[in-house]
Amino acid sequence: MDGNEPAPGATRYHRDLASRNREALLGAARRLFLELGYDGTSLAKVAAEAGVSRATLFKQFPTKAELFSAMVTASWATDDAQAPPVPGHPLTALSTLGTRYAALLTRPGMADLFRIVIAELPRFPELGRTHFEVGKMPFFDSVRDHLLAEQRAGTLRFDDADLVTTQFLGMIANYVLWPRMLLLDWDPDPTSVARAVEEAALTVHARHAVGRDQD
Structure with missing residues (x-):
C-alpha cells in the first residue's frame, strides 16, 4: 500500500x-x-x-436549496426491498402500487411538507418544482412504467399512460392526502385507506383491462 x-x-x-x-x-x-x-x-x-x-x-x-431537495428526496424514498410487480396480473399490481402510494402519503410529516411547499410557493417557486420533480415524479414514473409493461404484456389497453397514472394516483391522493390540507382531524383508518386503494385499482382495471380473465 x-x-x-x-x-x-x-x-x-x-x-x-x-x-x-x-x-x-x-x-x-x-x-x-x-x-x-x-x-x-x-x-x-x-x-x-x-x-x-x-x-x-x-x-x-x-x-439551503440543496438541503431541501435532499430532504424531499428522503421523504419520498421507497424501500429498496420492494420489488416492482411482475406484469401479467394488473389488478393485483395496481393494488400493490396503490398501497405503496398511500403509505408514502400517510408518512408522518408528509402532509406538513405539502403545506410548507404550498405556503412558501409565492416567495420560493423552486420549492414546488423540487417537491414535484424529486418527490412525486420518481414514484409516478414507476407506476407509469408498470402500466406500459402491462400494455406490452397485453393485459391493459390505453392511449395515454401519463393520464391513466394521474387518474389512478389522483383517486388515492384525493382521499388519503388532500383532505388533510384543510381538515387537520382527517385521519382515515387503515381499513378505509385500503378500501380507497382497492376502489381506485378496480376502477382503472375495469376501464382498461383486456378481456375479463386477467385476475
Whole structure:
C-alpha cells in the first residue's frame, strides 16, 4: 500500500461518519423545515440541531436549496426491498402500487411538507418544482412504467399512460392526502385507506383491462 493512501479501516470509518452526519442533517432539516418553514430555517440552525459543525454541513449541502431537495428526496424514498410487480396480473399490481402510494402519503410529516411547499410557493417557486420533480415524479414514473409493461404484456389497453397514472394516483391522493390540507382531524383508518386503494385499482382495471380473465 502507498504510504499516502488511507488505511481501509480509516476510509470505512470516514464513510460511516459521513453517512451518520448526513442522516443527522436530513433529520434536523426535516424537523426545522416542518416547524419553522423554509424561510425561517437557516443552515446554521440545521447544523446546531444536528450537532455537527457548519463546515460539515457545507461539505454535504452547500446551499439551503440543496438541503431541501435532499430532504424531499428522503421523504419520498421507497424501500429498496420492494420489488416492482411482475406484469401479467394488473389488478393485483395496481393494488400493490396503490398501497405503496398511500403509505408514502400517510408518512408522518408528509402532509406538513405539502403545506410548507404550498405556503412558501409565492416567495420560493423552486420549492414546488423540487417537491414535484424529486418527490412525486420518481414514484409516478414507476407506476407509469408498470402500466406500459402491462400494455406490452397485453393485459391493459390505453392511449395515454401519463393520464391513466394521474387518474389512478389522483383517486388515492384525493382521499388519503388532500383532505388533510384543510381538515387537520382527517385521519382515515387503515381499513378505509385500503378500501380507497382497492376502489381506485378496480376502477382503472375495469376501464382498461383486456378481456375479463386477467385476475
